[in-house]
Amino acid sequence: MSFNEIIGNKIILKPVSLLDVTDEYVSWLNDKEVSHFLATIKQPYTKKMLFDYITAVVNDSSNCMFMIIDKVSGKSIGTIKLSNIDKINGVCNLGIMIGNKNYWGGGLGKEALRLVIDYAFNVLNIRKICDAVHSNNFRALATDLKIGFSVEGVLKDQFWHEGEGRYLDKILIALFAKDWNRK
16 A cells, blocks of 8 residues: 655654664564563564564555654654555554653654544545554553544453463454544
């Protein structure tokens, strides 16, 4: 899928490319605090694994992934992705990772969410964005609910979380274009 960068107040969302396969990006994926809520990340993560992943994402038209760039420093601070884009049914999934912990809590993740949601609804003509949040990721759930997502369901004891040493629930959330565009 071909798409352009999106410019916000404090960030730029730049389409991900193989040039983004860096040691810094790999370090985010290997950081236990960063990857704590990413169920799909298995460590140790290698540069080859990241290269293969980004290659697959770039070559899959049902994905739209961006690097989140801080406008002031020009640094990559994380990624945000629309995946499983289904144009027939007008749905997709959403995922975000702020890899650079120096930017946690600064509102840049919320801005990235708002920008990519607006892009999904108003450019891609998506009608519903779905996400799943780990039950122990209170900060992400609070942000998502504040932005306008609603809880659609809970998958009880859905996955084993090594760091927690227990099974956790997966909270299914969604946001509809009709509700977003009313804001």
